Amino acid sequence: MGRDKLGAATAPGQLRPAGVKSYQQNAGHGMVTMEDVARLAGVSKMTVSNVVNNRDGVGDLVRQRVLEAIRRSGYRVNVSARTLRSGRTGVIGLAVPDIELPYFGHLAAHVIEAAGRQGFHVAIEQTGAAAAGEADAIAHSRTLHFDGLILSAVELDRLDEHPAEAGYPLVMLGEQDFGGRFDHVAMPNEEGTKAATTHLADRGCRRIAIVTGRASDDVNMVTRRHRGYLAALAERGIGIDPALLFSLDDASMEAGREAACRLVDSGHEIDGVVAVTDTVALGVLRGLADRGLRVPEDVRLIGFDDIPESGFTVPSLSTVAPDHRWMAERAVELVAQRIRAPLRPTVQYIAPFELMIRESTR
Amino acid sequence: MGRDKLGAATAPGQLRPAGVKSYQQNAGHGMVTMEDVARLAGVSKMTVSNVVNNRDGVGDLVRQRVLEAIRRSGYRVNVSARTLRSGRTGVIGLAVPDIELPYFGHLAAHVIEAAGRQGFHVAIEQTGAAAAGEADAIAHSRTLHFDGLILSAVELDRLDEHPAEAGYPLVMLGEQDFGGRFDHVAMPNEEGTKAATTHLADRGCRRIAIVTGRASDDVNMVTRRHRGYLAALAERGIGIDPALLFSLDDASMEAGREAACRLVDSGHEIDGVVAVTDTVALGVLRGLADRGLRVPEDVRLIGFDDIPESGFTVPSLSTVAPDHRWMAERAVELVAQRIRAPLRPTVQYIAPFELMIRESTR
DNA sequence: ATCGATCCATTTATCGATAAAGTGAGCCAA
DNA sequence: TTGGCTCACTTTATCGATAAATGGATCGAT
Structure with missing residues (x-):
């Protein structure tokens, strides 16, 4: 430590007697650069880079001096430059x-x-x-x-x-x-939906509808949730009624509301609804209210996601809560x-x- | 057009007979650079830059050639480099x-x-x-x-x-x-809250509570909304009861719910609530339900923001709807x-x- | 024929940081 | 003493793009 290799002209806090040119070079956008910090600390800018990136090979004393220079100058790394060079x-x-x-x-x-x-x-x-x-x-x-x-x-x-x-x-x-x-x-699309459906069945529901998004292929969320629903019904010995399978164009509240209305208007008896997401469930809840059905007295409802709103609706919404x-x-x-x-x-x-x-x- | 200034060696689609060096230089991260496009199109990279940035001073024929080279090479600008240079x-x-x-x-x-x-x-x-x-x-x-x-x-x-x-x-x-x-x-903090409060008064409410966030200084949202509330009451000749002014630590649903419960538990008679935001109003709605009060029969409630959820609660929520x-x-x-x-x-x-x-x- | 204006495109000199290679002092073993 | 090793920094050569300056045709006007 305490090398005196650095002459007086480059002592900490001093400006190196650089030519005017090196000042004008980075007149850029008024930004403080590593060059400036290096000059302030009396080291090379590579050393400043090493300190900034917490790499080793920098002595304690020099490191302190650089940190101090950074603090005093208000230096911030230029992310673009770093990115350009480092990728x-x-x-x-x-x-x-x-x-x-x-x-x-x-x-x-x-x-x-x-x-x-x-x-x-x-x-x-x-x-x-x-x-x-x-x-x-x-x-x-x-x-x-x-x-x-x-x-x-x-x-x-x-x-x-x-x-x-x-x-x-x-x-x-x-x-x-x-x-x-x-x-x-x-x-946990399949598992969660199965658990939700089973829960409704265990509460006594026998006419359980499911409101899902559009089923576009066999690997996506919708189909998996569908599968969970079917598996639960099968396990509980409840028959499948195609009239109780509803699909939406998008998973919005509005779509859920409309689905619930159509479901009720269709005249099919229902006593439970599994909604593909809580957002849809919020809409379903509203749609059921529109049609004068009470939740949970007339129809039980369960969602998927456990968004914050679900705990505050009236009635509050049961749901599958993945650990987000x-x-x-x-x-x-x-x-x-x-x-x-x-x-x-x-x-x-x-x-x-x-x-x-x-x-x-x- | 049809200049023949460009020799065969730099014809469109041909590689300039550049040294090996210029290939190895940008072996970087496998990215296509302007240099590459320039070589493909048989122009300088500055010309490519001009085309990419839709600047003029590039002839139609050359522009087309460059665009074609960009398409074929799958070139994408390097935002970091652009940023570093242009700021x-x-x-x-x-x-x-x-x-x-x-x-x-x-x-x-x-x-x-x-x-x-x-x-x-x-x-x-x-x-x-x-x-x-x-x-x-x-x-x-x-x-x-x-x-x-x-x-x-x-x-x-x-x-x-x-x-x-x-x-x-x-x-x-x-x-x-x-x-x-x-x-x-x-x-429209003050104006909106005033309109909301006036609306409640016009519906017959006389004991109107307001649930706001913490009032920290005299220019912020809370105080402005407060002012709108007070102005409306004054205009309608309704007295101000400090017991009906509630402030929250944060504008969350949970805070709204608690506030509503405390408000009811305090025993003060209320027939209307102005909530500082819809999010808070959702909580208030839930809190009132917790205490067995019906909305709007027992208490009328109005929020602020018109978040999408507000149209779907039961009952749906009246609110001040700024044009987001x-x-x-x-x-x-x-x-x-x-x-x-x-x-x-x-x-x-x-x-x-x-x-x-x-x-x-x- | 000469000059300037106008186009179109190329050259040059960076932007600020970092990877990689270089330097030199100190230290240790042979 | 000498070669080899560490350390602790410094130098060098870019990363990919762009602003600004430069080059060289072409054309109309004097």
């Missing part, structure tokens, strides 16, 4: 169909938090629940140089047709299943791992869940 | 207290859409409704080189103490008022303008609103 952005993309839907807002909050703990920022893309939007999100994420992408895919079923994804850290979150080709944190925090943490963990080790074999998780029994199935 | 990122930051709250999710969706139309991406920061978080968001946005920031500030009342903001394109959205020092798209789309569009427009012209005088907007009369005040 890393520190940003993870999160692509969701619609941030406005409570479930995705909820999920996003957890992802942002988990990513923050790992030192990543999160940029949100809205895909509009269309396959095209989801493919776009992948393309965008490369354009913007996200280090990786968490894709909450709903529609995108032929990802192999989009060459953009090759070798890119991509984690599927939620619904879709791609046969093990990607890291995937899945919802757990899902977000696993997803972030998986992208982070894959960014570091692109060739690790893919991992499939299914989120744990519990049934939240509230007033709508009392 | 622009094309990203606007949106800082909100909590993306999970429906109101902010709703708003974010509109901002993302409006920004997209102006060619900007949006990155979301969560501030946790704390002044520190909001100041952090400003600092972050500079670190990440957002071109500008839309800040939905709740707590940050002394922005002048944070030097970070000087000369930075910053637009306040929603609650706070900074005396004209920033561009500001404000909620309008707000998002103005906010994006203002940042965009300020990015282009940093010194333009500040602009203050107050959003238009309407009363949505639903079942909770029938």
Whole structure:
């Protein structure tokens, strides 16, 4: 320590007698650069870089001097420059169909938090629940140089047709299943729906309707939830009435409301409804009220997701509660791992869940 | 056209007989660069840049050739490099207290859409409704080189103490008022709350409670909404009972529920409640149900924001509906303008609103 | 024929950071 | 004493794009 290799002209806090030119070079946007910090601390900018990135090979004394210079100058790294040189952005993309839907807002909050703990920022893309939007999100994420992408895919079923994804850290979150080709944190779609349906049956329901989204192929959320429903009915020896299977164009409150109205208007007797998501269940709840049916006295209702609103409706909504925090943490963990080790074999998780029994199935 | 200035060696689609070196230089991360496109099209990379950025000074024939080369090579601009050189990122930051709250999710969706139309991406920061978080968001946005920031500030009342903001394109959205020092798209806090309270009075309510957030200073949302409430009561000749003024620690559903319970338990007679936000109103609705009071028969209830859920509760919620789309569009427009012209005088907007009369005040 | 204006495209010099290679002083074993 | 090793920094050569300056035709006007 205490080398005196550095002459007086480069002592800490002094400006090196550099030519005018080196001042004018970075007159840029009035930003403080590493060069400035280096000059202030009397070291090279590479040393500043080493301190900023917490690499070793920097002596304690010099490190302190640099930190002090950073503090005094108000220096902030220029992320673009870092990215350009290192190829890393520190940003993870999160692509969701619609941030406005409570479930995705909820999920996003957890992802942002988990990513923050790992030192990543999160940029949100809205895909509009269309396959095209989801493919776009992948393309965008490369354009913007996200280090990786968490894709909450709903529609995108032929990802192999989009060459953009090759070798890119991509984690599927939620619904879709791609046969093990990607890291995937899945919802307990089948298991959860089965548990929900079984719960209704155990409460005495015998005419249980299910309100799902459009069934587009055999691997997606809708079909899996369907399967859980059918399995539960079979197990309880309840017959299947096709008139009680309802599908929606989108998973919105409005669609749920309309479905409930049509269900009641159709004249079929029902005493229980399994809704594909809580958002839809909120609509169903409203639709049943529109038709003068009481929940749970006339019809029992159960949802899926456990969005915050579900605990506050009147009556409060029973639901399948996947551990969203757990899902977000696993997803972030998986992208982070894959960014570091692109060739690790893919991992499939299914989120744990519990049934939240509230007033709508009392 | 049809210049033959370009020799055979640089004809379109041909590779220039460049040394091996120039291939190895950008072996980087397997990305296609402008250099590659330029070589393919037989032009300089500056020309490619001009085409990509739609600048003029490029002939039609060459432009076509470059576009074709871009298409064939699958080129995408490297945003980091562009940013480093030009100082622009094309990203606007949106800082909100909590993306999970429906109101902010709703708003974010509109901002993302409006920004997209102006060619900007949006990155979301969560501030946790704390002044520190909001100041952090400003600092972050500079670190990440957002071109500008839309800040939905709740707590940050002394922005002048944070030097970070000087000369930075910053637009306040929603609650706070900074005396004209920033561009500001404000909620119609006072006007809206006054209209809501008047509406309750006109429905016959005489014991109208208000449930607000914590009143921290005299310019923020809470106090403005308070003022609107008081003004309405005065105008209708209704006395003010301090026992009917309730304040919450945060604007959550849970807080609303507790407030409603305490309000009822306190034994004071009430026949109307003005809630500071719809989210709080959802909680109040639930709290009143907990205590066996019917809405609107026993107590009428009105909220503020018109979040999507409000139309689907039982009973559905009357509310003040500011035009969120309008707000998002103005906010994006203002940042965009300020990015282009940093010194333009500040602009203050107050959003238009309407009363949505639903079942909770029938 | 000469000059300037106009196009179109190319060259040059960076933007701010980092990977990788280089330097030199001190230290230890042979 | 000398070669080999560490340490603790410094130098060098980029990453991919763009602003600004430069080059060289072509054309109309004087």
